[in-house]
Amino acid sequence: MPTNPTPGITTVLIALGLLSCTGCAPRFDKGDRLQDEFDRDDAQCLRDNTRMTAARYGPSRRTDWDAYELCMSAKGYRRR
DSSP states (O other): OOOOOOHHHHHHHHHHHHHHHTTOSOOEEOTTSOHHHHHHHHHHHHHHTEEEEOOTTSOEEEEOHHHHHHHHHHTTOEEO
């Protein structure tokens, strides 16, 4: 008879799953720009390239990272 994993193992597996998603977005060098300017450009490119889609448990956000990268590059940022 199969047993359920202990709560500790379940927590570790969930944490590993979440950590595997971090760093998925492209990162850019802001060069000599101020942080506020970078934040505005980043937010605009994210907003312009993220769509809400229907999902089984409610709306979900989908970002087109290739289009986001093109948007940031067009604003003069270099990918790290």
